[in-house]
Amino acid sequence: MSDFEQDDELQVPDELTTLKARADLLGVSYHPSIGVDKLREKVAAKLAEGEAPVADSSSVAAAEETEGQRRKRLRDEASALVRIRVTCMNPFKSEWEGEIITAGNRYAGTHKKYVPFNADEGWHVPRIIYNQLVQRQCQVFHTVTLPGGKKIRKGKLIKEFAIEVLPPLTKEELHDLAQRQAMAGGL
Incomplete structure:
Protein backbone atom coordinates (compact mmCIF):
# COMPACT_ATOMS: atom_id res chain seq x y z
CA MET A 1 0.00 0.00 0.00
CA SER A 58 -26.52 25.22 14.66
CA SER A 59 -27.15 25.04 18.42
CA VAL A 60 -23.72 23.52 18.98
CA ALA A 61 -22.07 26.13 16.76
CA ALA A 62 -23.93 28.97 18.50
CA ALA A 63 -22.57 27.84 21.85
CA GLU A 64 -19.00 27.85 20.58
CA GLU A 65 -17.13 31.07 19.94
CA THR A 66 -16.21 31.85 16.35
CA GLU A 67 -12.68 32.92 15.45
CA GLY A 68 -13.83 36.50 14.86
CA GLN A 69 -15.65 36.64 18.19
CA ARG A 70 -12.61 35.21 19.95
CA ARG A 71 -10.33 37.81 18.36
CA LYS A 72 -12.68 40.64 19.35
CA ARG A 73 -12.97 39.35 22.93
CA LEU A 74 -9.19 39.04 23.29
CA ARG A 75 -8.64 42.49 21.74
CA ASP A 76 -11.18 44.02 24.14
CA GLU A 77 -9.60 42.28 27.14
CA ALA A 78 -6.12 43.47 26.14
CA SER A 79 -7.34 47.05 25.56
CA ALA A 80 -9.21 47.36 28.87
CA LEU A 81 -7.65 50.19 30.87
CA VAL A 82 -6.03 49.58 34.25
CA ARG A 83 -5.16 52.49 36.57
CA ILE A 84 -1.70 51.99 38.06
CA ARG A 85 1.13 53.80 39.79
CA VAL A 86 4.56 52.62 38.62
CA THR A 87 7.82 52.94 40.51
CA CYS A 88 10.98 51.98 38.63
CA MET A 89 13.27 49.68 40.62
CA ASN A 90 15.98 49.58 37.94
CA PRO A 91 18.97 51.56 39.26
CA PHE A 92 20.09 52.39 35.72
CA LYS A 93 16.79 54.16 35.04
CA SER A 94 16.65 56.07 38.33
CA GLU A 95 16.67 59.46 36.61
CA TRP A 96 14.10 58.57 33.97
CA GLU A 97 10.71 60.26 34.23
CA GLY A 98 8.96 57.49 32.33
CA GLU A 99 9.27 54.99 29.52
CA ILE A 100 7.47 54.12 26.30
CA ILE A 101 6.25 50.54 26.63
CA THR A 102 5.23 48.47 23.60
CA ALA A 103 3.37 45.18 23.91
CA GLY A 104 1.29 43.12 21.55
CA ASN A 105 0.32 39.81 20.10
CA ARG A 106 -1.42 38.52 17.00
CA TYR A 107 -4.92 38.96 18.45
CA ALA A 108 -4.62 42.30 20.27
CA GLY A 109 -2.28 44.03 17.86
CA THR A 110 0.46 46.36 19.05
CA HIS A 111 -0.15 48.77 21.92
CA LYS A 112 2.37 51.54 22.57
CA LYS A 113 1.99 53.84 25.56
CA TYR A 114 4.11 56.27 27.56
CA VAL A 115 4.11 55.27 31.23
CA PRO A 116 5.35 57.93 33.68
CA PHE A 117 7.09 56.77 36.85
CA ASN A 118 5.81 57.87 40.29
CA ALA A 119 2.64 59.54 38.97
CA ASP A 120 0.76 60.61 42.11
CA GLU A 121 -2.73 60.17 40.72
CA GLY A 122 -1.90 57.04 38.75
CA TRP A 123 -1.95 56.41 35.03
CA HIS A 124 -4.27 54.43 32.79
CA VAL A 125 -2.63 51.78 30.61
CA PRO A 126 -4.07 48.93 28.54
CA ARG A 127 -4.12 45.57 30.33
CA ILE A 128 -1.63 44.08 27.85
CA ILE A 129 0.93 46.77 28.80
CA TYR A 130 0.18 46.23 32.50
CA ASN A 131 0.89 42.51 32.04
CA GLN A 132 4.15 43.38 30.26
CA LEU A 133 5.21 45.69 33.12
CA VAL A 134 4.49 42.99 35.71
CA GLN A 135 6.64 40.46 33.86
CA ARG A 136 9.65 42.71 33.22
CA GLN A 137 12.83 42.07 35.17
CA CYS A 138 16.25 43.67 35.30
CA GLN A 139 19.65 42.49 36.43
CA VAL A 140 21.45 44.14 39.33
CA PHE A 141 24.91 43.32 40.59
CA HIS A 142 26.08 43.05 44.17
CA THR A 143 29.46 42.23 45.73
CA VAL A 144 29.90 38.90 47.47
CA THR A 145 32.88 38.10 49.67
CA LEU A 146 34.07 34.52 49.29
CA PRO A 147 35.81 32.55 52.01
CA GLY A 148 39.40 33.67 51.84
CA GLY A 149 38.51 37.35 51.37
CA LYS A 150 38.10 37.40 47.62
CA LYS A 151 35.31 39.69 46.41
CA ILE A 152 33.30 38.97 43.29
CA ARG A 153 30.35 40.65 41.61
CA LYS A 154 27.25 38.52 41.22
CA GLY A 155 24.16 39.37 39.27
CA LYS A 156 20.58 38.66 40.19
CA LEU A 157 17.23 39.34 38.57
CA ILE A 158 14.74 41.61 40.29
CA LYS A 159 11.37 42.97 39.25
CA GLU A 160 11.99 46.11 37.21
CA PHE A 161 8.85 47.89 38.38
CA ALA A 162 6.89 48.12 41.61
CA ILE A 163 3.30 48.44 40.42
CA GLU A 164 0.38 49.57 42.54
CA VAL A 165 -3.04 48.91 41.02
CA LEU A 166 -5.38 51.78 41.88
CA PRO A 167 -9.19 51.67 41.89
CA PRO A 168 -10.92 53.08 38.79
CA LEU A 169 -11.84 56.75 38.81
CA THR A 170 -15.24 57.61 40.26
CA LYS A 171 -17.80 59.70 38.35
CA GLU A 172 -16.84 62.77 40.41
CA GLU A 173 -13.13 62.28 39.72
CA LEU A 174 -13.84 61.86 36.01
CA HIS A 175 -15.91 65.07 36.03
CA ASP A 176 -13.12 66.99 37.82
CA LEU A 177 -10.54 65.61 35.40
CA ALA A 178 -12.67 66.63 32.41
CA GLN A 179 -12.98 70.18 33.79
CA ARG A 180 -9.23 70.47 34.38
CA GLN A 181 -8.47 69.21 30.87
CA ALA A 182 -11.01 71.61 29.35
CA MET A 183 -9.52 74.57 31.24
CA ALA A 184 -6.00 73.54 30.20
CA GLY A 185 -7.11 73.20 26.59
CA GLY A 186 -6.46 69.47 26.60
CA LEU A 187 -9.66 68.59 24.78
Whole structure:
Protein backbone atom coordinates (compact mmCIF):
# COMPACT_ATOMS: atom_id res chain seq x y z
CA MET A 1 0.00 0.00 0.00
CA SER A 2 1.17 3.54 -0.66
CA ASP A 3 1.53 6.21 2.04
CA PHE A 4 -1.45 8.04 0.60
CA GLU A 5 -3.77 5.06 1.09
CA GLN A 6 -2.51 4.50 4.65
CA ASP A 7 -3.28 8.12 5.59
CA ASP A 8 -6.85 7.73 4.31
CA GLU A 9 -7.37 4.64 6.43
CA LEU A 10 -6.11 6.39 9.55
CA GLN A 11 -8.46 9.34 9.10
CA VAL A 12 -11.67 7.28 8.78
CA PRO A 13 -13.25 6.95 12.26
CA ASP A 14 -14.19 3.44 13.30
CA GLU A 15 -17.73 2.45 14.24
CA LEU A 16 -17.05 2.58 17.98
CA THR A 17 -15.84 6.18 17.80
CA THR A 18 -18.89 7.17 15.76
CA LEU A 19 -21.24 5.41 18.18
CA LYS A 20 -19.58 7.08 21.19
CA ALA A 21 -20.01 10.50 19.57
CA ARG A 22 -23.68 9.75 18.84
CA ALA A 23 -24.20 8.47 22.41
CA ASP A 24 -22.71 11.68 23.79
CA LEU A 25 -25.11 13.75 21.67
CA LEU A 26 -28.07 11.68 22.84
CA GLY A 27 -27.02 11.76 26.47
CA VAL A 28 -26.51 8.00 26.75
CA SER A 29 -24.11 6.98 29.51
CA TYR A 30 -21.64 4.20 28.79
CA HIS A 31 -18.48 2.66 30.20
CA PRO A 32 -15.27 3.80 28.45
CA SER A 33 -14.38 0.20 27.51
CA ILE A 34 -17.84 -0.71 26.17
CA GLY A 35 -18.04 -2.96 23.14
CA VAL A 36 -19.47 -1.97 19.76
CA ASP A 37 -22.49 -4.31 19.98
CA LYS A 38 -23.60 -3.18 23.44
CA LEU A 39 -23.18 0.53 22.58
CA ARG A 40 -25.09 0.05 19.33
CA GLU A 41 -27.98 -1.46 21.36
CA LYS A 42 -27.99 1.44 23.85
CA VAL A 43 -28.03 4.06 21.09
CA ALA A 44 -30.79 2.21 19.22
CA ALA A 45 -32.86 1.94 22.41
CA LYS A 46 -32.52 5.67 23.06
CA LEU A 47 -33.53 6.48 19.49
CA ALA A 48 -36.51 4.10 19.75
CA GLU A 49 -37.76 5.88 22.87
CA GLY A 50 -38.21 9.03 20.84
CA GLU A 51 -36.97 11.11 23.74
CA ALA A 52 -33.78 11.96 21.96
CA PRO A 53 -33.06 15.65 22.34
CA VAL A 54 -32.78 17.49 19.08
CA ALA A 55 -29.14 18.37 18.74
CA ASP A 56 -28.65 20.20 15.49
CA SER A 57 -25.32 21.61 14.47
CA SER A 58 -26.52 25.22 14.66
CA SER A 59 -27.15 25.04 18.42
CA VAL A 60 -23.72 23.52 18.98
CA ALA A 61 -22.07 26.13 16.76
CA ALA A 62 -23.93 28.97 18.50
CA ALA A 63 -22.57 27.84 21.85
CA GLU A 64 -19.00 27.85 20.58
CA GLU A 65 -17.13 31.07 19.94
CA THR A 66 -16.21 31.85 16.35
CA GLU A 67 -12.68 32.92 15.45
CA GLY A 68 -13.83 36.50 14.86
CA GLN A 69 -15.65 36.64 18.19
CA ARG A 70 -12.61 35.21 19.95
CA ARG A 71 -10.33 37.81 18.36
CA LYS A 72 -12.68 40.64 19.35
CA ARG A 73 -12.97 39.35 22.93
CA LEU A 74 -9.19 39.04 23.29
CA ARG A 75 -8.64 42.49 21.74
CA ASP A 76 -11.18 44.02 24.14
CA GLU A 77 -9.60 42.28 27.14
CA ALA A 78 -6.12 43.47 26.14
CA SER A 79 -7.34 47.05 25.56
CA ALA A 80 -9.21 47.36 28.87
CA LEU A 81 -7.65 50.19 30.87
CA VAL A 82 -6.03 49.58 34.25
CA ARG A 83 -5.16 52.49 36.57
CA ILE A 84 -1.70 51.99 38.06
CA ARG A 85 1.13 53.80 39.79
CA VAL A 86 4.56 52.62 38.62
CA THR A 87 7.82 52.94 40.51
CA CYS A 88 10.98 51.98 38.63
CA MET A 89 13.27 49.68 40.62
CA ASN A 90 15.98 49.58 37.94
CA PRO A 91 18.97 51.56 39.26
CA PHE A 92 20.09 52.39 35.72
CA LYS A 93 16.79 54.16 35.04
CA SER A 94 16.65 56.07 38.33
CA GLU A 95 16.67 59.46 36.61
CA TRP A 96 14.10 58.57 33.97
CA GLU A 97 10.71 60.26 34.23
CA GLY A 98 8.96 57.49 32.33
CA GLU A 99 9.27 54.99 29.52
CA ILE A 100 7.47 54.12 26.30
CA ILE A 101 6.25 50.54 26.63
CA THR A 102 5.23 48.47 23.60
CA ALA A 103 3.37 45.18 23.91
CA GLY A 104 1.29 43.12 21.55
CA ASN A 105 0.32 39.81 20.10
CA ARG A 106 -1.42 38.52 17.00
CA TYR A 107 -4.92 38.96 18.45
CA ALA A 108 -4.62 42.30 20.27
CA GLY A 109 -2.28 44.03 17.86
CA THR A 110 0.46 46.36 19.05
CA HIS A 111 -0.15 48.77 21.92
CA LYS A 112 2.37 51.54 22.57
CA LYS A 113 1.99 53.84 25.56
CA TYR A 114 4.11 56.27 27.56
CA VAL A 115 4.11 55.27 31.23
CA PRO A 116 5.35 57.93 33.68
CA PHE A 117 7.09 56.77 36.85
CA ASN A 118 5.81 57.87 40.29
CA ALA A 119 2.64 59.54 38.97
CA ASP A 120 0.76 60.61 42.11
CA GLU A 121 -2.73 60.17 40.72
CA GLY A 122 -1.90 57.04 38.75
CA TRP A 123 -1.95 56.41 35.03
CA HIS A 124 -4.27 54.43 32.79
CA VAL A 125 -2.63 51.78 30.61
CA PRO A 126 -4.07 48.93 28.54
CA ARG A 127 -4.12 45.57 30.33
CA ILE A 128 -1.63 44.08 27.85
CA ILE A 129 0.93 46.77 28.80
CA TYR A 130 0.18 46.23 32.50
CA ASN A 131 0.89 42.51 32.04
CA GLN A 132 4.15 43.38 30.26
CA LEU A 133 5.21 45.69 33.12
CA VAL A 134 4.49 42.99 35.71
CA GLN A 135 6.64 40.46 33.86
CA ARG A 136 9.65 42.71 33.22
CA GLN A 137 12.83 42.07 35.17
CA CYS A 138 16.25 43.67 35.30
CA GLN A 139 19.65 42.49 36.43
CA VAL A 140 21.45 44.14 39.33
CA PHE A 141 24.91 43.32 40.59
CA HIS A 142 26.08 43.05 44.17
CA THR A 143 29.46 42.23 45.73
CA VAL A 144 29.90 38.90 47.47
CA THR A 145 32.88 38.10 49.67
CA LEU A 146 34.07 34.52 49.29
CA PRO A 147 35.81 32.55 52.01
CA GLY A 148 39.40 33.67 51.84
CA GLY A 149 38.51 37.35 51.37
CA LYS A 150 38.10 37.40 47.62
CA LYS A 151 35.31 39.69 46.41
CA ILE A 152 33.30 38.97 43.29
CA ARG A 153 30.35 40.65 41.61
CA LYS A 154 27.25 38.52 41.22
CA GLY A 155 24.16 39.37 39.27
CA LYS A 156 20.58 38.66 40.19
CA LEU A 157 17.23 39.34 38.57
CA ILE A 158 14.74 41.61 40.29
CA LYS A 159 11.37 42.97 39.25
CA GLU A 160 11.99 46.11 37.21
CA PHE A 161 8.85 47.89 38.38
CA ALA A 162 6.89 48.12 41.61
CA ILE A 163 3.30 48.44 40.42
CA GLU A 164 0.38 49.57 42.54
CA VAL A 165 -3.04 48.91 41.02
CA LEU A 166 -5.38 51.78 41.88
CA PRO A 167 -9.19 51.67 41.89
CA PRO A 168 -10.92 53.08 38.79
CA LEU A 169 -11.84 56.75 38.81
CA THR A 170 -15.24 57.61 40.26
CA LYS A 171 -17.80 59.70 38.35
CA GLU A 172 -16.84 62.77 40.41
CA GLU A 173 -13.13 62.28 39.72
CA LEU A 174 -13.84 61.86 36.01
CA HIS A 175 -15.91 65.07 36.03
CA ASP A 176 -13.12 66.99 37.82
CA LEU A 177 -10.54 65.61 35.40
CA ALA A 178 -12.67 66.63 32.41
CA GLN A 179 -12.98 70.18 33.79
CA ARG A 180 -9.23 70.47 34.38
CA GLN A 181 -8.47 69.21 30.87
CA ALA A 182 -11.01 71.61 29.35
CA MET A 183 -9.52 74.57 31.24
CA ALA A 184 -6.00 73.54 30.20
CA GLY A 185 -7.11 73.20 26.59
CA GLY A 186 -6.46 69.47 26.60
CA LEU A 187 -9.66 68.59 24.78
